Amino acid sequence: MSQDPHGHAHHPELTFWEKYVFSVDHKVIGLQYLITSFFFLLIGFGLMMLMRWQLAFPGRAIPLIGHMFSADLAPNGVMSGEFYNALGAMHGTIMVFLGIVPLGVGAYGNYVLPLQIGAPDMAFPRMNMMSYWLYLPGGILMLSSFLMPGGAAQSGWTSYPPLSIINPGQTMWLLSMVVLITSSLLGAINFLVTTINMRAPGMSLWRMPVFCWAQFVTAVLLLLAFPPLEAASILQLMDRVFHTSFYMPKDLVILGQAYAGSGGGQPLLWQHLFWFLAHPEVYVLVLPPMGIVAEIIANNTRKPLHGYKTLVLSMVAIGVMSFMVWAHHMFISGMSASLGNFFLVTTMIISVPSVAILTCLIFSLKGGSIRYNVPMLFALAFLPLFGIGGLTGLPLGLTVTDIYLHDTYYVIGHFHFVVVTGSIIALLGGVYHWFPKWYGRKMNDRLGYIHFWGTTISMCAIFMPMLFMGMAGAQRRLYDPTAQLHNLPVQSWNIVSTYAAYALALFQLPFIYNFFHSMWFGEKTVENPWKATTLEWACPSPPPHGNFEKTPKVHRGPYEYSVVGRKTDYWMQTDAS
Amino acid sequence: MSQALNPAALMDNADTHSGVSNAKLGVWLFLASEIMLFATLFTSYIVLRMGSTSWPWGWDVLNVPLATLNTVILITSSVTIVMAYAKAYDKDKSGFQRWMAATILLSFGFLVVKAFEYGAEFKLGIGPHTSIFYAIYFTMTGLHGIHILGGIALNGGLLYMSSVDEHWKNPLFLGRVEGAGLYWHFVDIVWIFLFPALYLL
Numbered sequence: 028m029s030q031d032p033h034g035h036a037h038h039p040e041l042t043f044w045e046k047y048v049f050s051v052d053h054k055v056i057g058l059q060y061l062i063t064s065f066f067f068l069l070i071g072f073g074l075m076m077l078m079r080w081q082l083a084f085p086g087r088a089i090p091l092i093g094h095m096f097s098a099d100l101a102p103n104g105v106m107s108g109e110f111y112n113a114l115g116a117m118h119g120t121i122m123v124f125l126g127i128v129p130l131g132v133g134a135y136g137n138y139v140l141p142l143q144i145g146a147p148d149m150a151f152p153r154m155n156m157m158s159y160w161l162y163l164p165g166g167i168l169m170l171s172s173f174l175m176p177g178g179a180a181q182s183g184w185t186s187y188p189p190l191s192i193i194n195p196g197q198t199m200w201l202l203s204m205v206v207l208i209t210s211s212l213l214g215a216i217n218f219l220v221t222t223i224n225m226r227a228p229g230m231s232l233w234r235m236p237v238f239c240w241a242q243f244v245t246a247v248l249l250l251l252a253f254p255p256l257e258a259a260s261i262l263q264l265m266d267r268v269f270h271t272s273f274y275m276p277k278d279l280v281i282l283g284q285a286y287a288g289s290g291g292g293q294p295l296l297w298q299h300l301f302w303f304l305a306h307p308e309v310y311v312l313v314l315p316p317m318g319i320v321a322e323i324i325a326n327n328t329r330k331p332l333h334g335y336k337t338l339v340l341s342m343v344a345i346g347v348m349s350f351m352v353w354a355h356h357m358f359i360s361g362m363s364a365s366l367g368n369f370f371l372v373t374t375m376i377i378s379v380p381s382v383a384i385l386t387c388l389i390f391s392l393k394g395g396s397i398r399y400n401v402p403m404l405f406a407l408a409f410l411p412l413f414g415i416g417g418l419t420g421l422p423l424g425l426t427v428t429d430i431y432l433h434d435t436y437y438v439i440g441h442f443h444f445v446v447v448t449g450s451i452i453a454l455l456g457g458v459y460h461w462f463p464k465w466y467g468r469k470m471n472d473r474l475g476y477i478h479f480w481g482t483t484i485s486m487c488a489i490f491m492p493m494l495f496m497g498m499a500g501a502q503r504r505l506y507d508p509t510a511q512l513h514n515l516p517v518q519s520w521n522i523v524s525t526y527a528a529y530a531l532a533l534f535q536l537p538f539i540y541n542f543f544h545s546m547w548f549g550e551k552t553v554e555n556p557w558k559a560t561t562l563e564w565a566c567p568s569p570p571p572h573g574n575f576e577k578t579p580k581v582h583r584g585p586y587e588y589s590v591v592g593r594k595t596d597y598w599m600q601t602d603a604s
Numbered sequence: 605m606s607q608a609l610n611p612a613a614l615m616d617n618a619d620t621h622s623g624v625s626n627a628k629l630g631v632w633l634f635l636a637s638e639i640m641l642f643a644t645l646f647t648s649y650i651v652l653r654m655g656s657t658s659w660p661w662g663w664d665v666l667n668v669p670l671a672t673l674n675t676v677i678l679i680t681s682s683v684t685i686v687m688a689y690a691k692a693y694d695k696d697k698s699g700f701q702r703w704m705a706a707t708i709l710l711s712f713g714f715l716v717v718k719a720f721e722y723g724a725e726f727k728l729g730i731g732p733h734t735s736i737f738y739a740i741y742f743t744m745t746g747l748h749g750i751h752i753l754g755g756i757a758l759n760g761g762l763l764y765m766s767s768v769d770e771h772w773k774n775p776l777f778l779g780r781v782e783g784a785g786l787y788w789h790f791v792d793i794v795w796i797f798l799f800p801a802l803y804l805l
Contacts (some may be wrong), residue, residue, distance in 0.1 A: 101765070136727050146609055147609055147610060149611065150611055150614065150630070151611065151626065151630060152611055157800055171634075212634075212637050215633075216630050216634055216637075216639075217630075219633055220626050220629045220630050220633065221630075222630060223620075223621060223622045223629060224614055224621055224622055224624075224625075224626050225620075225626075226609075226613070226616065226621055227609060240680075247612050250633060250636060250640075251636065251637065251640050252640075253637070254637045254638070254640035254641035254644065255628070255640055255644040255787040256640050258642075258644035258648070259644065259648075261743065262645075262648060262743065263749065265732060265739065265743050269731070269732045269733060269742075270732070270733040270737060271732045271733055271736075271739035271742075271743070272736055273648070273652070273739055273740075273743075288733060289733060289735045289736060289739075291652075291656055291732060291735065291736035292652065292736055292739075293651060293652060293655050296648055296652065299651075300644060300648070305645075389614050432652070450675050470748075479772055509610045511608045523687070568613075584696050
């Protein structure tokens, strides 16, 4: 590539393949991630809708499509237990590893982070492309496990041994996880180097928008937490393929037969290694959405964020602490009381920065003249709903209450409040917020309002009943909830939850239509339609390859709204005066 | 920062916010993730060993003299790759090629010795399935062996590149040699921990 004195690469005409498929432009890769991860989210959601039918109406044939499944998956259209387990495992895996993380990090991080720090691209553009082209095959590999003999993995997204060692389908799960982890690691290295080295002149760390900080902390978590799962997956792969016994205890009897391996391993080792990844992973799921919410709130309250440094330091604190809380997922594994107490204390400590973040965001609303546009509605919904998710987590972090609640629907309700009404709500809001930047057009507001209200209300109607059922003692992971007598009084909540899930699906239709319609026919918009201050709004919509005409110079912090004595109510980071 | 922000320009230029070029920072971050990978395996080793009622002594079941030879080979190769870097720094093409070739030969030597060890064990019918000790032994040394193969590919690529004069004019080349050196030292250090953990303790 030849370079002019400003360091901008001149680009020869790119072919269709170079421009849209094997692109090295962070913006194209970001949009590839966006579309792909939304596609996987839809698939994961589809799997869940099948499960919800079984949970609401156990033993009844799945309407319309039940007879399309093969006889071993759904005899006479009624879902089999094995199929239910496979759906459960794949729903979790797809939503977490193929849906939300690639959406929050791969899509938003890729597109917005380089723009917000004033960089022309990521530090390693070709590696960036490779991340995506590992993610997509990894995802396809994961999905294709449904077609393998024995079906997809059936041991939950957590893949606890010994079950995961003896169940079919798990080998494909492990192989695709190794591919996905590699993709994630390449991405994390790229994000870190970009944030550290590629900031525009004047963009000091304390002038970075909260979103960039969120991505930075997330990348650290991905970099350091994923390798342990990779190692753990390698050990599990060894157990399955080479018949080692890392996770298989001595004298294990399976269906009346002694396990043939040497034994001597420890099933709990997997749980520790898995949660050592998967707890930081929870913060990987929520930090980028928190960053998105912070951006939207600052922009639409037209005032600086309350406690910018508190927000950032809380995110860093969460990043550090998230490596010390993993075993609170394992209170019922029989750990000693003193170890349980340790993780109880660290769990209570990590809730402090989380509450600090939420408090800062809520205080940011105070005294603002709020613009209630579609992205702001999503950001506002995030605050109380994520709050519910966080607060319902406290009883799970306390050992005593966790013993009762752990294996119930309460856990599922809690987790989904965090990740669905928290993360996904924010990620959807982000689409409306940055869509004008991506395509130079705005999304339709009316369809946006329908999407917002329908989505938020049906999400609450799905997950609130789960909290009730859980507190009544309904166990999770059950194929047939009516098998336990004490579940019968709360079974009607399952029906509410199922219908709400189908409503949620319906309310995504206006969004999908709106997205693709606005892409081509939406109202044309300008460089900075939201009158925002951060750098991504200081370049054309959509930005050309190389982003900025010349390297921007940053003069001030990211949220200079309503500064006294100025004509406009926003002061862009790039404005010299 | 004086120069323009450009991924290609910052690849080998240390005049960045952090004072380290993008490429070098990337290599260090990659090594950080690799440390976590092997640290997990060492942790698993400790946990599994603590939980076992009996654990064989390396001297009884493994070939310690061969492993000692391998340790010497790897440490020597760490010296030769530093020499290769020094020669590359001086733009001494033939010197670089000699030391790099020596590094690659030593790495192959390591793998050959390892193959003899594995071969002897397989002949006795011993494999990863035999016991928890052999499971961790084969997994860790196997993964380390894969890293050696990766190093051979990396160093071989650099050796091939060095035959093209064009690459010597590109400042990136020296950075690549340094990155490969960092990686090779890491692989070496992993063995320095593996050897006592599996063979001696």
